[in-house]
Amino acid sequence: xxxxxxxxxxxxxxxxxxxxxxxxxxxxxxxxxxxxxxxxxxxxxxxxxxxxxxxxxxxxxxxxxxxxxxxxxxxxxxxxxxxxxxxxxxxxxxxxxxxxxxxxxxxxxxxxxxxxxxxxxxxxxxxxxxxxxxxxxxxxxxxxxxxxxxxxxxxxxxxxxxxxxxxxxxxxxxxxxxxxxxxxxxxxxxxxxxxxxxxxxxxxxxxxxxxxxxxxxxxxxxxxxxxxxxxxxxxxxxxxxxxxxxxxxxxxxxxxxxxxxxxxxxxxxxxxxxxxxxxxxxxxxxxxxxxxxxxxxxxxxxxxxxxxxxxxxxxxxxxxxxxxxxxxxxxxxxxxxxxxxxxxxxxxxxxxxxxxxxxxxxxxxxxxxxxxxxxxxxxxxxxxxxxxxxxxxxxxxxxxxxxxxxxxxxxxxxxxxxxxxxxx
DNA sequence: TGGGGTTAT
DNA sequence: ATAACCC
Numbered sequence: 001x002x003x004x005x006x007x008x009x010x011x012x013x014x015x016x017x018x019x020x021x022x023x024x025x026x027x028x029x030x031x032x033x034x035x036x037x038x039x040x041x042x043x044x045x046x047x048x049x050x051x052x053x054x055x056x057x058x059x060x061x062x063x064x065x066x067x068x069x070x071x072x073x074x075x076x077x078x079x080x081x082x083x084x085x086x087x088x089x090x091x092x093x094x095x096x097x098x099x100x101x102x103x104x105x106x107x108x109x110x111x112x113x114x115x116x117x118x119x120x121x122x123x124x125x126x127x128x129x130x131x132x133x134x135x136x137x138x139x140x141x142x143x144x145x146x147x148x149x150x151x152x153x154x155x156x157x158x159x160x161x162x163x164x165x166x167x168x169x170x171x172x173x174x175x176x177x178x179x180x181x182x183x184x185x186x187x188x189x190x191x192x193x194x195x196x197x198x199x200x201x202x203x204x205x206x207x208x209x210x211x212x213x214x215x216x217x218x219x220x221x222x223x224x225x226x227x228x229x230x231x232x233x234x235x236x237x238x239x240x241x242x243x244x245x246x247x248x249x250x251x252x253x254x255x256x257x258x259x260x261x262x263x264x265x266x267x268x269x270x271x272x273x274x275x276x277x278x279x280x281x282x283x284x285x286x287x288x289x290x291x292x293x294x295x296x297x298x299x300x301x302x303x304x305x306x307x308x309x310x311x312x313x314x315x316x317x318x319x320x321x322x323x324x325x326x327x328x329x330x331x332x333x334x335x336x337x338x339x340x341x342x343x344x345x346x347x348x349x350x351x352x353x354x355x356x357x358x359x360x361x362x363x364x365x366x367x368x369x370x371x372x373x374x375x376x377x378x379x380x381x382x383x384x385x386x387x388x389x390x391x392x393x394x395x396x397x398x399x400x401x402x403x404x405x406x407x408x409x410x411x412x413x414x415x416x417x418x419x420x421x422x423x424x
Numbered sequence: 425t426g427g428g429g430t431t432a433t
Numbered sequence: 434a435t436a437a438c439c440c
Contacts, residue, residue, distance in 0.1 A: 023440090044426040063425055084427060109429065109440025228438050261432085262437095281430090290427060328434095345434065392427090430439075 014121045014161040017191035020180035021200045023111035025052040027090045028079050030177045042081035107281040116278035121160045139166035140203035144210040162205040189274035215272040246270040289313040290392030299382050305391045323355050324395035329375040332390035346375040
């Protein structure tokens with residue numbers, strides 16, 4: 001049957017999108033169950049970045065200012081969520097749980113995952129057929145309340161997908177105490193769109209006959225994942241406002257306006273077509289830590305901010321086990337107009353002698369500060385006045401440590417060519 | 425509007 | 434190094 005799987009390959013996949021409910025707020029409620037049942041918001045600086053459903057019932061919205069939120073809802077409990085450590089840890093527990101079922105798990109942010117369950121579905125379908133059982137029951141909602149045709153193998157496979165999605169959600173609830181939504185469909189785009197149809201803690205499966213209905217019911221093109229702010233603006237100047245507009249727009253004109261690659265991709269998206277694979281995320285490609293503030297305008301302050309960011313960041317890198325080979329400094333300069341676009345960065349290789357010391361936390365910090373201050377001076381002339389509102393440090397280009405250099409013993413012992421590097 | 429992430433050019 | 438996208 002593996003031949004039939006590869007023959008279908010992208011044609012008949014079963015993809016599930018998992019989307020946790022108000023993730024940061026849920027994590028806080030798991031950490032402190034006394035918060036359950038009360039209106040709760042998670043605060044970063046003067047923004048309520050997310051809140052639980054009790055708070056939403058009382059009018060609190062995501063990304064609302066703390067001032068507005070307190071006015072709407074004086075009983076609102078706020079917890080500070082500027083340190084992402086608990087959320088990041090829980091996020092990876094979710095991904096790892098899903099990876100127990102199947103290796104094809106792709107993360108999107110901290111609170112979403114795609115899982116390609118085509119092979120699991122195929123196995124269960126074969127078991128079902130061999131046991132002569134023709135009864136299959138959908139789990140959760142069917143988009144549009146569409147009738148299931150039990151003679152249609154595509155329907156059957158998606159129904160089996162809905163059962164697997166249900167098992168994912170039950171496992172997340174039982175083992176991590178988390179609730180979330182799931183969407184089941186034939187590609188990533190559609191699974192993501194359909195997961196949001198019934199909203200907290202429910203799931204929905206999309207059958208192919210309702211695909212056009214789902215995508216065309218999006219009230220704006222920016223709701224299509226993959227079509228962001230910039231592309232939306234450019235499409236607007238072309239008179240393209242709705243998904244239907246984009247479907248009907250002449251391909252040749254679109255290609256000249258946006259380039260062939262983007263044009264073809266987003267026009268396919270407008271039809272609900274998405275052949276991008278579920279790419280296993282694996283370990284992170286980068287580790288960064290940032291802080292925003294009202295004002296930072298002297299070199300000394302910059303150095304202090306960097307020294308604040310580094311220890312926890314280095315700790316994360318150390319716990320990962322791999323060694324970063326690139327370091328980057330990012331800044332945001334104050335500007336009253338155009339508030340949201342002005343970031344610049346400089347990056348450089350980390351000197352090899354420093355890379356090797358990356359386990360020895362404190363010895364690495366002051367040379368790194370020196371490197372980061374040099375990067376800073378490449379962006380900012382410190383003889384002129386400046387006004388920063390954000391600093392960020394990022395380690396990337398992570399490489400596995402060669403096994404011959406692992407552990408303090410192996411480093412000092414001469415390796416003989418025969419021993420394959422265990423260091424003993 | 426925070427504090428993160430990714431890939432493409 | 435930036436620009437676009439995602440949460």
